[in-house]
Amino acid sequence: MSIRVKYSNLDELVYEKLKKAILNKHLKPGEQIIQEQLAKKMGVSRTPLRRALTQLAKEHLVTTGARRGTYVREFSQEEIAAIYEIREVLEGLASRKAALLVKKSTLESFRNLYKEAIESARKGDWRAYEKADEKFHFFLIEISQIDFLREMVKSFYILVSRYARGLVRPPEETFPEHMSMIDALEHHDSELAEKLIREHIQKSIQLLRKKTFREEAGNERRQKLGIRAGN
Structure with a gap:
């Protein structure tokens, strides 16, 4: 039980930090998010990072594609x-x-x-x-x-x-x-x-x-x- 709670908290922490970086424009519109590099920088595995990016895509803050990669969303x-x-x-x-x-x-x-x-x-x-x-x-x-x-x-x-x-x-x-x-x-x-x-x-x-x-x-x-x- 304690492991699941900690796991859930890690997902939430990664999501909040990444969202804050986008809203504060530390990650700029159109900038590519290279998951391996970002996970290493945040000191986490790619699993919670992928979950965070999935949620941010639902909120229209990033775009993802199988071949194109992940980018901070740009709006016209x-x-x-x-x-x-x-x-x-x-x-x-x-x-x-x-x-x-x-x-x-x-x-x-x-x-x-x-x-x-x-x-x-x-x-x-x-x-x-x-x-x-x-x-x-x-x-x-x-x-x-x-x-x-x-x-x-x-x-x-x-x-x-x-x-x-x-x-x-x-x-x-x-x-x-x-x-x-x-x-x-x-x-x-x-x-x-x-x-x-x-x-x-x-x-x-x-x-x-x-x-x-x-x-x-x-x-x-x-x-x-x-x-x-x-x-």
Whole structure:
């Protein structure tokens, strides 16, 4: 019995360390994971490492193939936009539920949190605003009291924080939107709360799609220039 517990703990330890290395970008997107080398570096056999990689593949953090090997997953702007589309639906549902359950005192604390964060952002500390934003969106999921929804959105946030660089839109643009969302929640207006958060996320989706279009256009131009240079 004690051996099985220790074995299980080792699997969990390897999984957590490897996941942390990916999320902290010690292992970069597109980087190949050579199992033998990594197992040696971590001081474990390849068995718990393989189990960890299998779990991380299910979470879309790595990709594996029989002949291609294992790589840290890369996401395109279009794929990030698709994740935001799913978030739009899920957080819209959560906001509708949250509007019926939230307490005014809790919303006031978030209003103050955002006001402090926007001041920090104006001084150049966007990270403070990013943390406040993440905390607010997770709060909506928590207060909705839908357990499976919380786990789904959490996994999407992990992917977005791993591959999207910081905030999609500047704090000065999103701050009034958050204040409007808090007002709708405070008035227990479930329809308006859902409408506002979906519009809020839709704007980020549109911006991500514009970036995708510009990147594709730039790649096409570079390819044409390369062909001409070859001639």
